[in-house]
Amino acid sequence: MDVKTEILGKYNAKVFKSRRDHILQVEAGEDGKVQEIAANTRAIPGIMTNRGCCYAGCKGVVVGPIRDAVTITHGPIGCGFYSWGTRRNKARAGEDGKNFIQYCFSTDMQESDIVFGGDKKLRQAIKEAVDIFHPKAIFICSTCPVGLIGDDIHAVAAEAEKTYGILCQAFSCEGYKGVSQSGGHHIANNGLMKRVIGSSDQAPAGKHSLNLLGEYNIGGDGWEVERLLAAIGYEVVSVFTGNGSVADIARSHKADLNLVQCHRSINYVAEMMKAAYGTSWLKVNFIGIESVCQSLRDIAAFFDDPEIARRTEEVIAAELADVAPEMERLKERLSGKTAALFVGGSRSHHYQFLLRDLGVTTVLAGYEFAHRDDYEGREVIPDIKEDADSKNIETLEIVQDPKRYRVFLSPERYEELRRTMELERYSGMIRDMPDGSYVVDDLNHFETEMFAKALKPDIFFSGIKDKYVLQKGGTLSRQLHSYDYSGPYAGFRGAVIFGRDLVMGCYAPAWSMVIPPWKAAPSSNQQPPDEKGRNEGTAGGPSDA
């Protein structure tokens, strides 16, 4: 019995029906047709989903990493506390010394605030935050009760903006909205588009300028990417939003090109900027050696400047020379291993390339909160049926900004590049997955455990919530949301760090001691006698190689 059937068999009829379309085994289609998967539907109650809420997507993912804004969580204390410093999105104070990444601000609503309304408290909290911290902007993110008791956070924000003369933007991202973090991303994107992007016209100083969208600087990824881009000669105007600043985002529309790294969380901004300002966007991937090279060459082709092309090749050559020998050694250690990836929006896709560089095969990949386009490619967007949950998230009507609208590419060049690179398109994860591998949307704990048993991946990339489920079951788990304590994993140098972390995990001596001597088979080499040994924790151990 294949694992999908086995898993579905354990569910009741309703769950069976609902989960059936979220799990597929990849088969090569005719003429590149991609299999359809169900995604972005409601999580099933009681099923131990890994998903978070709308607030997590808005505050935790998109708004939170902006370093010089004070983001106040309006609600009871829990949500603020739980989204405090957990994502490892790094930031460094800018010229003005402002960096609030280490802080958590909350209105800490009490029972009386629920009864009598919390807007007074919010107003006071903003005043205190402005008085003490002098931020560049105030963002307000609401949690569940706020929407229900009817606090008008947008009015409070507008009033505060007048009083204090700084940008003050509220996000109604109550946890119950949408079906996952994804709704929160959209709300955050809308807020940034409405109020921040385009509010300053300070032009870039460099000849070629770009924005890095969907890069949250986990473990310093963004810094590593920026280093490469700067070495080639690009000016990175803004990053959305890892180590991002309000002033940079405000003038991001002045850049020539948007690079989109995490497609899921930021594609709305990319599309809206295209519509309002004419800015082209390019899907890039800085994870994995081959992918970085490809992405850098794509960007160079976009700008079509011989000097940039030359610098690109020089930087690639220099970086490759630096890391190639160690990548070779790491590959020797890791070749033949298998991996499962279950992460948020785009990493499950991106990391397959890096794993391939290291000789590791992907046997399963899935997204926590993706939509069908992240799996199947953007061309399916018109076919996606809008349900009540997605309709509840506002879609902005974008009009062209007559003053600021400009097109970088000629129509001919645009068409040409559309064919050769992922310019304003994304073909999704499934196309890049090997035949026979599994794609699972919204994987839950039960399925994680079942798949780990059935597919026996050497490494399961996931998050902290399922990490110990896996490791207790004998499968090495690395957190790919937060990189455990490690990183950066992006770029050339990041690839090496990633490889080292895998070797360290796979070859941790403890795995070889899981079976006590009195239980070991009487053979001399301590190899577990049967396949059960895998479950007993030798996965990834040297004896597997």
Added chain:
Amino acid sequence: MGSMVNCNVNPCKMCMPMGTVTAFLGIAGCMNILHGSQGCSTYIRRHMATHYNEPVDVASSSLTEEGTVFGGEANLVKGLDNLIRQYDPSVVAVSTTCLAETIGENVPDMLARYRESRPECRTRIVQVSSAGYAGTQFEGWFRAVHALVAQVPMDGTPHDGINVVTGPISCADTRALKDLLAGAGLRFTLVPDISDTLDGRHAPEYSRLPRGGTGIEDISRMAGARGTLELSTFVDDSWSPGRLLQERHGVPLLRCPMPVGLRDADAFLKAIEGLGGTVGTRVRDDRGRFLDAMIDAHKYSALGRAAIFGEPDFAYGMTRLCCENGIVPMVVATGSHCPSLEKLLGEETRELAETMQLPPCRFLPFADFDAIENAVVETGANLLIGSSDGRRIAAKHALPLVRCAFPVHDHMGGQRVRILGFEGGTAMLDRLANALISRRDAQFRKTARDLHFRPLVEEEEMERPMAAGDARTGDGVDVARRNARRTLTHPCFTESSCRTAARIHLPVAPACNISCNYCVRSFDCVNESRPGVTSKVLSPREALERYLQVKARMPNLTVAGIAGPGDALANFKATRETLRLVREADPDVTFCLSTNGLLLPLHAQELCQLDVSHVTVTVNAVDPAIGARIYREVDYMGVRHEGEQGAAILMANQLAGIAMLVRAGVVCKVNVVMVKGVNDGHVEDIVRRVRGLGATIANIMQMIPVSGSVFEGMPLVSNKELTVLRKRCEGIMPQMHHCQHCRADAVGLLGEDRSAILFGGAASKPGPIVEKSEAQGPRKARRIAVASRSGVVVDQHFGFADQFYIYESDGSDTRLLEARHIGKGPGGCGMCGQGGGRGDGAKGLDAGKIAKALAAVSDCEAVLAMRIGESPRRQLADRGIAVFATCDDIDRAVREAATACNG
């Protein structure tokens, strides 16, 4: 609700469902489901998994927007169905979240319907109402246990076992507690029991439901127990499981504190004996060992000034453990509302604080880490005890943090923390003592070096050969190193040299090119120099004469500076000429200059050529909006700029100038005048910014509100506020603590200005400086001591004064002779008698201090103070010293006193 603060900055608590989930995880075969949106489960699992390094499965009813409109029953039913099917738990615990409570979900009714519709379901379902806004994890924990005891059907058949209920404790402590109870020969039911469920083994097979936990059948027999031992001081009767068992089932309740520390462990053992248990030799031996460890560690423990934060029982227990070990709790904080904690803490900590002559322990209820940080800085706490959320304070202020409370996110072993009982206490004490030892050892070399060897060491370093790339002058001199050597004998830059090295300020620069709101042009800038004395301006020639004259009398004169009375660079011609002349006469003297920085970029290069090695720039803002509130007008190259524009021009020049000087190897000090309500919140930004440019030391000063200035009505920054701010900024760059606000014509050692004596009095040679009233007749000049904090008004109690301003006045002319620290007799150095005292004023009046104060003013004829005690007043009278109690301006008060003395 009690707190005045509306913005919680860095919370020191979590929400109620965190506590219910944790407690329910201590029940055998129990699965949690939160009724609400799924984020709550995800967040709580995430945080618990990080602390316990265990799988933490918490389901959610995943309410969506639709659920908020139509109610969440359908989702809850689905959730229960799926959870029970997938996990087959023996108990399911339903906790509500903010969402469910806000929309008013009636969970008990829903569960009743659920049970009715599924008669085959054998799973026991309990529920607790736990809105996140209604309490913290501490209350949540007890409410969960309370719900269990209330909802599990009870069997009241009497048996010989006892019930033990704990608050939130670690897995390892739970194990130890069980061992202790079992060792005493007691049969017991411990609720909850997370010893295995949240600290599992690596087993061959992963089990979806963790093993261990209190069995539901054991809970049902709690009604028949001989008694309940509830290990919590702060459990509220309305959610106390013990109280419920007592009221409903007549089980006697015995409450004792969590057994943290020797006394509470003793109390716990006594309670066990009272319940028929026997305390064996092993435990008695452990007590002896703990006591032994306490005595052994006392010399380290006594170094400790602790800040303790966490749940009420933890905070109280840890406070008691600290107190009995001589670690002085300075700050105790909890995120909960817990009024009864305050009183108990006061009683517990008073005696030790008094013994150690420290202020009373500060209690922070409903606290966030921002409040804790402020209290830590203000009280000088040196040891943080609590959860890993204190790590930001620890890193910022370089303090040790002993992680021993939930959550421990950044270190290993949160589940294995040991605090309870004798063994736990010993382990904890070792950790605390070792943290203090490490801190002392880590600082020992620096302390010793600073105290005894710093100048020697640095001179040696300077002898080392130059490295390539060091900044040099055209003739190959290493400027930076030469200037660094000069720093060693510059009293403003090196505190230890202020006892030996003297300086002269040459008043050659009368004009100023900016208008500060704290300044009145008709006087010297009080915020840069001593108040109220108008000094004569010298020409460069006169300045040279004065320099040579002073140098002849003071061989230890190492520094010549230009500090106004206006701005040195606004009078650049005079400044340049003065420096040129003095350098010709003395090739070794260190040149120092103080400026507002507006013209710094213009003159920086020439200053270097003039061999100026030290420059002080006063930067009061790096944000034009704030600057605009401080600077009224900026006259740049003949054009007047106001508001933000002016401030922006000034700032740009200041910062660029500092950068230029630093590049050229000049040592830069930055003065910041702290104006309450204007730039006080901005000072850290300023310091960070100039630090980034390479400035060496910052001198944050109080703005002195001068009458007649725009800021005359502004509040005065207190010394305490100043200290706190300096302390904060110390993490960014070194701070100057010994500034004496010198006059533009100051001469001598810092804090012992001789200018009036040298030039202003009878001994004056170059001519009197302040002589407007020569025809005043033969009135005698009286020496008058003034107790003042501000230096502007008489605003200090005699007994509280750490220093006196010594004035001389004949009733019309007044001049300041010196600021004299008590502990130094007349004529001594005011700078070095300060010792290591901290917490100004808080120590109260001791007899020794009064004696010192009396000695310090013994050569005066009158004392001016805001108030004075009866005894010192009498003693002064006995010595023939007149006493005037006043709150007047110093100037006027001194004149009046002198007139009164002259009869």
